[in-house]
Amino acid sequence: xxxxxxxxxxxxxxxxxxxxxxxxxxxxxxxxxxxxxxxxxxxxxxxxxxxxxxxxxxxxxxxxxxxxxxxxxxxxxxxxxxxxxxxxxxxxxxxxxxxxxxxxxxxxxxxxxxxxxxxxxxxxxxxxxxxxxxxxxxxxxxxxxxxxxxxxxxxxxxxxxxxxxxxxxxxxxxxxxxxxxxxxxxxxxxxxxxxxxxxxxxxxxxxxxxxxxxxxxxxxxxxxxxxxxxxxxxxxxxxxxxxxxxxxxxxxxxxxxxxxxxxxxxxxxxxxxxxxxxxxxxxxxxxxxxxxxxxxxxxxxxxxxxxxxxxxxxxxxxxxxxxxxxxxxxxxxxxxxxxxxxxxxxxxxxxxxxxxxxxxxxxxxxxxxxxxxxxxxxxxxxxxxxxxxxxxxxxxxxxxxxxxxxxxxxxxxxxxxxxxxxx
Numbered sequence: 001x002x003x004x005x006x007x008x009x010x011x012x013x014x015x016x017x018x019x020x021x022x023x024x025x026x027x028x029x030x031x032x033x034x035x036x037x038x039x040x041x042x043x044x045x046x047x048x049x050x051x052x053x054x055x056x057x058x059x060x061x062x063x064x065x066x067x068x069x070x071x072x073x074x075x076x077x078x079x080x081x082x083x084x085x086x087x088x089x090x091x092x093x094x095x096x097x098x099x100x101x102x103x104x105x106x107x108x109x110x111x112x113x114x115x116x117x118x119x120x121x122x123x124x125x126x127x128x129x130x131x132x133x134x135x136x137x138x139x140x141x142x143x144x145x146x147x148x149x150x151x152x153x154x155x156x157x158x159x160x161x162x163x164x165x166x167x168x169x170x171x172x173x174x175x176x177x178x179x180x181x182x183x184x185x186x187x188x189x190x191x192x193x194x195x196x197x198x199x200x201x202x203x204x205x206x207x208x209x210x211x212x213x214x215x216x217x218x219x220x221x222x223x224x225x226x227x228x229x230x231x232x233x234x235x236x237x238x239x240x241x242x243x244x245x246x247x248x249x250x251x252x253x254x255x256x257x258x259x260x261x262x263x264x265x266x267x268x269x270x271x272x273x274x275x276x277x278x279x280x281x282x283x284x285x286x287x288x289x290x291x292x293x294x295x296x297x298x299x300x301x302x303x304x305x306x307x308x309x310x311x312x313x314x315x316x317x318x319x320x321x322x323x324x325x326x327x328x329x330x331x332x333x334x335x336x337x338x339x340x341x342x343x344x345x346x347x348x349x350x351x352x353x354x355x356x357x358x359x360x361x362x363x364x365x366x367x368x369x370x371x372x373x374x375x376x377x378x379x380x381x382x383x384x385x386x387x388x389x390x391x392x393x394x395x396x397x398x399x400x401x402x403x404x405x406x407x408x409x410x411x412x413x414x415x416x417x418x419x420x421x422x423x
Contacts, residue, residue: 003377006114010369011300013110014362021106021365022358024048029098029353032087035129038065041085045105045126052109060126061142063135067126068144071112076120077149077382079372080327081108082320084130084153094344095131096156096336096352099360103154106365111372120376123148127319132171134278136319137403140326150289150328150375150385153320154364156352157333158341159305162294164331166283167214168249169242169317171276174200174260175223178269180233190231191268194224197235200263204239207259213313215252216242242317245282246399279403281321284396286328288384289375293332296370302334302363316343322403325396328389332367334360 014021028041042065046056049069060068072078083104084097108124125144129135136144145151155164176197181190204217211217219239225232241256243249257273264271294304320331336359337351351357374381389396 003373006117006119006373006377007296007370009114010110010373011366013113014106014365014369017106017109018362020048021102021361024105025098025102025358025361026353028085028101029093029349032092033085034089035086035132035135036063036065038085038128041065041101042067042126042128045083045085045101048105049109049124052112054112061139061144063128063138065126065128066135066139069108069124070121072118072121073116074121076376078121078123078147079375080123080125080145080148080151080323081368081372082136082151082153082323083124083126084128085126086128086131088131088344091344091346092349093352094346094349096343096348096357096360097130098352099156099334099336099357099364100153101126102361103364103368106361107368107372110365110369118376119373122372130319134276134280134319134322137278137280137322140322141404145323145326148327149382150286151323152289152293152330152368152371154360154368155318155331155333156336156357156360157343158337158339159333159335160297160302161310161333162290162304162307163285164283164318164333165307165310165315166318166321166331167216167242167244167315168246168282168321169240169280170249170253170278171238171240172256172260173236173238173274174263175234175236175272175274176263176267176269177272178231178233178235178267181231183229183231187231191233192231193235193267193269194232196263196267196269196271197221197224197237198263199266200260201237203259203262204256207255211252211255212243212248214244214315215248216240217252217256246279246402249279250402278319280317280319281325281399281403283318283321283331284324284329284389284392286324286330286385286388288381288388289328289330289371290332292374292381293330293367293371296374297332297363297367299370300363300366302367322400325399328385330371334364336360
């Protein structure tokens with residue numbers, strides 16, 4: 001059985017699944033669930049797996065909304081195909097994870113229909129909490145990617161891209177504890193926690209003038225007091241801090257931390273600074289695999305935007321970066337919206353169930369399934385993919401260790417600083 005015949009068969013299987021895939025995509029889109037709360041989406045996907053006669057492991061790798069399924073030959077490489085399905089607060093599936101979920105499902109189930117002709121193994125993983133908490137990193141620590149030779153997923157965008165530019169990110173939540181008082185009668189008896197947040201916010205705004213153009217700091221005030229005539233005794237904010245990689249992020253994190261301390265020092269409040277347990281690493285694209293994905297996408301009519309023509313600083317973050325530092329990985333993007341419509345916007349959510357959004361489910365499933373077959377059958381491609389990964393393997397090992405250390409630190413007592421700057 002030739003490679004081209006296998007590719008033709010999986011593409012035909014995906015075409016036959018079209019109504020099922022689009023129905024599932026629209027159903028997940030219609031009931032958006034936040035990170036670690038994706039029970040309905042996980043149920044839809046696992047029940048779908050079982051309809052194909054494949055055992056689905058629920059609550060896989062320590063997460064209640066994760067799942068895993070594996071099938072294929074005992075010999076040959078193992079390729080992980082990933083689905084995400086969490087939504088965003090307020091704007092639903094404005095990142096199009098309903099497309100990611102069903103494209104991954106379609107690719108995996110189509111490959112399962114090859115039965116004894118599949119020249120390797122597929123590990124199909126449902127990976128929750130990409131938008132927050134870093135589900136893939138949590139799963140990786142529990143062994144989700146052990147004995148995996150390659151991993152892949154797709155992501156919707158407003159462009160077809162062979163890879164998604166992704167930088168490292170960590171989140172931080174800060175709670176300031178002050179003292180309530182009557183804001184008019186005895187304001188001097190209060191310690192204003194909202195002023196502490198505002199001071200920190202302004203300090204970060206000033207810091208932004210003096211960071212690299214690849215760095216990003218952005219956040220919101222989540223609590224600001226209860227009434228205008230009460231000095232706020234509690235206020236809080238949440239920020240994301242991003243840099244080109246884990247090493248530069250560590251330096252920037254310290255500078256941002258100092259801004260939060262400044263809020264406490266200026267107001268006499270106590271700062272409770274809680275850095276996130278999961279560091280999202282930069283994405284390490286495996287180019288032999290990415291090139292194969294592009295060829296397969298072009299074979300079904302996709303046109304890819306040249307990466308070199310992307311604007312400077314165009315980058316997001318994803319916990320797929322953490323996977324890419326463990327195994328050769330790709331994370332291509334498929335355009336579903338016009339150029340002026342960006343992700344994490346309510347309008348993008350509407351495009352996630354548009355005609356183009358639906359087509360991305362089918363095109364993504366086909367391109368991943370055929371790339372999986374390329375990897376399984378082409379020994380030269382396997383060698384080149386391994387060599388490409390190995391070229392920076394030591395850096396990846398160090399980055400993963402840095403991520404684990406950050407988790408260990410965050411699981412401790414965090415950082416609490418008083419107005420004097422003491423712990």
